[in-house]
Amino acid sequence: MGKLTQARVDKAEQRAKQYFIWDRDLKGFGLRISPGGAKSYVIQYRMGGRGFPAKRYTIGKHDSPWTTVAARGEAKRLLAEIELGNDPKDAEEERRADQLHSRFEQFANQFLELYGEREWAPNNYKNQKGYLSNWIVPIMGKKPLGTIKRKDVVAVLDKVPANKPSLPRNLFVLMRLMFNWAVDRGALEKSPIAGMKPPRQPSERHHILAHDELILLAAYAERMGPVWGNLIHMLLLTGQRRNEVARADWSEFNKALRLWTIPPARTKNGREQIVPLNAGAMACLNELAGRHREGDGDAWPKRGYVFFHHDGKPVSGFSRMKRRLDKGLASASTIEMQPWRFHDLRRTVATNMQQLGVRFEVTEALLNHVSVTHAGVASVYHRHDWLDEKRSALEAWSARLAQLTEDWDGFLPDAKEPKS
Structure with a gap:
């Protein structure tokens, strides 16, 4: 067992079953390789020492920002917290609970900051922010994120007047993106929009002035x-x-x-x-x-x-x-x-x-x-x-x-x- 380095991580091959590569110098720090080839940095530890069950905590996937050096630094910090009796899994559960019970309006602002500002062009950002503030937040804004149901999604879509045929589908696509993002970040277990059929795409206009x-x-x-x-x-x-x-x-x-x-x-x-x-x-x-x-x-x-x-x-x-x-x-x-x-x-x-x-x-x-x-x-x-x-x-x-x-x-x- 050698030191876990960037080169060693890059060379780690995909196998039929999940396996781990452990670091020689920092006990408990390692790399998990899934059957699909995904590589994630982890720590393994026991709260209370020998005789207690082993736990694993995922630091993050191998890539920016989690390079081998960055993950090693985070592992040192977490293992030091564990020595003091602080379980990182407890802190993670608290963060999830905070997100789960935070109002949708707060979540929407976080989504715009962390996703919208980074991924959307300025005009698209302005349009999507308008969809949120004008149509989605007025109905979902005060509800805790974890309590939002499919009926709330339907309520947003039902509010759209008939003279805006493209809007329901645009709102649906935005809500689906937001809830999937929440699932990916661990703020939700399941998207309330999962399995829903998107609104019908309005027939394209082909009017040309004579x-x-x-x-x-x-x-x-x-x-x-x-x-x-x-x-x-x-x-x-x-x-x-x-x-x-x-x-x-x-x-x-x-x-x-x-x-x-x-x-x-x-x-x-x-x-x-x-x-x-x-x-x-x-x-x-x-x-x-x-x-x-x-x-x-x-x-x-x-x-x-x-x-x-x-x-x-x-x-x-x-x-x-x-x-x-x-x-x-x-x-x-x-x-x-x-x-x-x-x-x-x-x-x-x-x-x-x-x-x-x-x-x-x-x-x-x-x-x-x-x-x-x-x-x-x-x-x-x-x-x-x-x-x-x-x-x-x-x-x-x-x-x-x-x-x-x-x-x-x-x-x-x-x-x-x-x-x-």
Whole structure:
């Protein structure tokens, strides 16, 4: 029996049955190798000395943070505590009991800190935290973690209104992750969500605005005022997500290079997005620059929200604006708009791009979609490899949109922009 070293641990082979390798220098310190090949550091000890049953306590799995050196240090500390009469298993049971009887709200905060902040991109973290605070914590928050039952999970799902078809499944996935995390950490013996079927995935929307609807929207947007009107035009001209456009900051734009760089913290997938600015987008930004206090002649501001209210805060109230827009569209023309959402504009842009002969990979790059072509190391290059192609595609789309709306006068004679 030799000293337990990193090299010795790495060389330990998997066997049909569980076995142990004990350290020569520190009595009671060892490595357990499971039939599946998992390696964990353990201590073996007797409370009260000879004549009392042997106990084993698991320090942790071999890997960060438990290197052989770190595990040896922890083993020394635990064995010293045992000499003083303190059983580490008792302390572990107390920790589990504390977690089991702590309120779900406390557990949720711990989960966000120890899991969410480390594993999720900033935008995803914000979304998941919103799910917790708005939907899950109001129902489960005051309950001890160990008392939460399946009926509590159902109560969360039943609270979701019918007009949010995707939300139940999103909440279910989050709760399943949280409870499984609690089980892995020993805070729960079993997840209350185990064995439950997830809510049905809503059928994917495939709505694409027809050409007459697209023309009406592009033409009518000007009647929504310079802020909302240009925001709608930027959505149509760039194909980017609503919040990515609405929260755009002047610091992201390079007028000389005609580029808009959306930082990872503001994209849905946490990937930087570079958007070439076509003629239509440049026209929108030139008009908006004139609203900004820092606007100096033809120069664009260096910082600050592009789309902002008079108090300088970014635009909000999309639902109210959408109702006003829909009301105006309905009364402005004989064209009947089918029910639509802002996200449908991305799909509409993508479809029109393909009709213009734009390659699928370029369209995917424009939409900042993560696909199989963006996997692994290749993703580092794909963001830039398509820059020239993206510019050509967006310029062609800008020209096409201008052609569609040019000289169009489909408004009813008495059409007026409705009040909110």
